[in-house]
Amino acid sequence: MSTLTRVGRTFRRTAIQAVPxxxxxxxxxxxxxxxxxxxxxxxxxxxxxxxxxETMAALRQRFGLDNPLLxxxxxxxxxxxxFSLGFSPRYGMPVADLIGQRLPGTLLLMAVxxxxxIVLGLALGSLMTVFAGRLPDxxxxxxxxxxxxxxxxxxxxxxxxxxxxxxxxLPSGGSGTxxxxxxxxxxLWDKARxxxxxxxxxALFYVAIYARLTRAAMLxxxxxxYVRTAAAKGLPPAIITIRHVLRNALIPITTMAGMHVxxxxxxAVVVETVYxxxxxxxxxxxxxxxxxxxxxxxxxxxxxxxxxxxxxxVDLLHAWLDPRxxxx
Amino acid sequence: MAAPLLRIDNLTVRFPNTEPVSxxxxxxxxGETLAIVGESGSGKSLTALALMQLLPRSAKIxxxxxxxxxxxxxxxxQKAMRxxxxxxxxxxxxxxxxxxxxxxxxxxxxxxxxxxxxxxxxKAARSRAIELLNLVRIPDPQxxxxxxxxxxxxxxxQRVMIAIAVACRPRLLIADEPTTALDVxxxxxVLDLLDTLRRELSxxxxxxxxxxxxxxxxxxxxxxMYAGRKVEQAxxxxxxxxxxxxxxxxxxxxxxxxxTNLHYRDARLTxxxxxxxxxxxxKGCPFRPRCTVARDSCAHFVPAxxxxxxxxxxxxxxxxxxxxxxxxxxGL
Numbered sequence: 154m155s156t157l158t159r160v161g162r163t164f165r166r167t168a169i170q171a172v173p174x175x176x177x178x179x180x181x182x183x184x185x186x187x188x189x190x191x192x193x194x195x196x197x198x199x200x201x202x203x204x205x206x207e208t209m210a211a212l213r214q215r216f217g218l219d220n221p222l223l224x225x226x227x228x229x230x231x232x233x234x235x236f237s238l239g240f241s242p243r244y245g246m247p248v249a250d251l252i253g254q255r256l257p258g259t260l261l262l263m264a265v266x267x268x269x270x271i272v273l274g275l276a277l278g279s280l281m282t283v284f285a286g287r288l289p290d291x292x293x294x295x296x297x298x299x300x301x302x303x304x305x306x307x308x309x310x311x312x313x314x315x316x317x318x319x320x321x322x323l324p325s326g327g328s329g330t331x332x333x334x335x336x337x338x339x340x341l342w343d344k345a346r347x348x349x350x351x352x353x354x355x356a357l358f359y360v361a362i363y364a365r366l367t368r369a370a371m372l373x374x375x376x377x378x379y380v381r382t383a384a385a386k387g388l389p390p391a392i393i394t395i396r397h398v399l400r401n402a403l404i405p406i407t408t409m410a411g412m413h414v415x416x417x418x419x420x421a422v423v424v425e426t427v428y429x430x431x432x433x434x435x436x437x438x439x440x441x442x443x444x445x446x447x448x449x450x451x452x453x454x455x456x457x458x459x460x461x462x463x464x465x466x467v468d469l470l471h472a473w474l475d476p477r478x479x480x481x
Numbered sequence: 482m483a484a485p486l487l488r489i490d491n492l493t494v495r496f497p498n499t500e501p502v503s504x505x506x507x508x509x510x511x512g513e514t515l516a517i518v519g520e521s522g523s524g525k526s527l528t529a530l531a532l533m534q535l536l537p538r539s540a541k542i543x544x545x546x547x548x549x550x551x552x553x554x555x556x557x558x559q560k561a562m563r564x565x566x567x568x569x570x571x572x573x574x575x576x577x578x579x580x581x582x583x584x585x586x587x588x589x590x591x592x593x594x595x596x597x598x599x600x601x602x603x604k605a606a607r608s609r610a611i612e613l614l615n616l617v618r619i620p621d622p623q624x625x626x627x628x629x630x631x632x633x634x635x636x637x638x639q640r641v642m643i644a645i646a647v648a649c650r651p652r653l654l655i656a657d658e659p660t661t662a663l664d665v666x667x668x669x670x671v672l673d674l675l676d677t678l679r680r681e682l683s684x685x686x687x688x689x690x691x692x693x694x695x696x697x698x699x700x701x702x703x704x705x706m707y708a709g710r711k712v713e714q715a716x717x718x719x720x721x722x723x724x725x726x727x728x729x730x731x732x733x734x735x736x737x738x739x740x741t742n743l744h745y746r747d748a749r750l751t752x753x754x755x756x757x758x759x760x761x762x763x764k765g766c767p768f769r770p771r772c773t774v775a776r777d778s779c780a781h782f783v784p785a786x787x788x789x790x791x792x793x794x795x796x797x798x799x800x801x802x803x804x805x806x807x808x809x810x811x812g813l
Contacts, residue, residue, distance in 0.1 A: 377579060378574060378576050378579040378580045379579065379580055379581055379582040379583070381535060381574065381580075382574065382580045382581065382582075382642070382645075383582070384533075384535050384566070385533055385535060385566055385567060385571070385572045385574075386566065386567035386593065386594045386597065386645065387563045387564060387565070387566035387567035387568060387594070387597060387598065388563070388567075388593070388597060389563060396585075396593075397582050397585075400582075400584055400585075401582070401583070401584055474584060475583070475584055476583070476584060476586075476629040476631070477583060477629070477631050
């Protein structure tokens with residue numbers, strides 16, 4: 154069986170499984186959010202300072218918040234079936250537009266953070282494997298333990314203190330210099346400068362995980378018989394490590410990385426808040442505070458889709474990396 | 482006699498606490514099959530790994546000499562040794578199920594060694610790989626070459642391992658229990674294949690096994706190892722006719738007789754009492770605790786190898802005393 158049919162078969166299976174999953178997530182999220190006390194009308198009224206019972210009722214009626222729960226759910230599903238995520242009472246605009254504004258920023262941040270985490274993690278993990286049990290391994294172990302245990306918001310703040318406040322090398326927040334109108338390479342560099350600190354704060358935790366995981370997986374693979382076979386062929390150590398060890402060790406690492414896409418969205422909420430990064434995470438945070446459930450539902454739906462896509466990608470990667478996957 | 486292809490002289494392999502191979506010497510001539518026999522833990526596999534210089538990092542070779550085609554292998558640097566591995570000395574392992582990389586096609590794993598040592602790439606490498614699969618009697622090699630190891634049976638995988646091993650026409654093939662993990666019917670096929678290839682490619686074979694039946698059929702010369710030492714060396718016929726060392730006798734008594742079915746009728750298979758123990762810190766003959774003919778003096782010195790006749794060495798001073806030999810023949 155060729156690699157292509159293997160990957161294709163995996164793709165079909167994953168796509169079919171995704172449909173009921175998404176449906177379940179929507180309904181579950183809807184009811185979960187109803188458990189939170191208060192609604193958008195309460196918050197808006199609270200922020201306005203005063204509101205009569207009539208205004209509140211009018212607000213609720215306008216956004217359909219006065220309908221029975223099941224009717225609200227039906228309306229939401231009806232909208233979804235027409236590819237509409239609903240209307241945000243708080244921002245006064247369609248949720249899809251709102252998310253559309255914020256999504257690229259978050260996706261970019263996550264992609265950069267994940268890439269940094271995987272590359273750094275693999276490099277550190279390989280280094281630890283090469284020096285397993287010796288001083289460099291021990292030192293890197295301690296460092297990765299630190300990365301693992303320090304909370305993201307603290308790392309974020311400390312990076313700001315060091316690189317923005319003390320050294321003044323990098324901006325402390327935002328996603329680009331306002332009004333600079335830079336284009337081309339200069340514009341890209343400007344964006345990159347704003348990206349470095351948030352991406353790093355988000356990535357460090359995962360760097361630690363991937364480094365430890367790479368080390369464990371590589372040590373495990375190194376003791377396999379086929380690595381001895383590779384050595385008996387007369388292959389030099391570098392080729393043995395890359396072609397025979399790393400390739401097999403990547404399988405557990407891709408699994409982990411796929412699972413982390415969901416976790417990274419959670420981490421993005423904190424990091425985006427610390428760096429005032431205009432992304433989905435901060436929008437979600439604001440939506441919770443404003444009881445803007447339509448927005449929140451939209452974000453949750455999108456995140457779950459993102460996780461499903463990530464899992465599917467991992468499955469496809471597995472089918473490509475590991476020929477035994479297609480057999481099941 | 483011409484200089485042997487491989488000469489091992491006084492080889493010792495030492496780990497921090499044990500010495501699993503101790504002052505081992507033997508020779509293998511061009512095109513010859515030498516069998517190394519012994520139970521698990523007797524140091525056979527470590528000897529093989531020492532030959533390839535693929536010992537675990539904690540193992541040291543404090544003394545001894547490994548001479549291959551006139552070169553001192555222990556004196557070679559890493560690069561020169563890598564150049565020999567897979568090209569002049571090849572090795573196949575006990576576990577065909579795990580000895581192939583699961584994520585690479587078998588074709589890739591064969592061409593890898595061709596590219597490395599002979600610089601053959603692309604189409605040429607592929608057709609050489611198909612030839613090799615043909616050589617090891619894998620049916621339908623054009624299709625099989627793109628298979629992954631999990632799509633092949635154990636016997637087929639061991640054939641692929643053999644194809645990889647003989648890809649560069651090595652002068653010496655080390656086979657570490659090549660058939661232990663295989664069905665009995667497949668065992669004979671694989672060993673026959675090895676023997677045919679040995680003749681066709683005129684390579685020498687070091688066959689490591691604990692199966693005496695294998696020895697009788699395929700070996701030119703036999704070395705019996707116990708606890709890291711050579712206790713007996715003989716031609717197979719002589720070994721089976723008159724085993725001298727008490728351990729060899731025990732081994733023979735513990736395996737079903739060949740070519741007769743006597744054991745079905747009258748003889749129980751005997752066992753060697755006790756188990757192999759580390760020879761470290763022990764004084765005297767390592768086999769003494771399990772030996773049926775041991776005497777007090779065995780506790781004081783390690784018996785030296787004595788040349789009994791041509792091609793015949795034994796490390797037990799009591800092995801040729803008639804009464805002992807007689808007693809052993811009775812299964813005592």
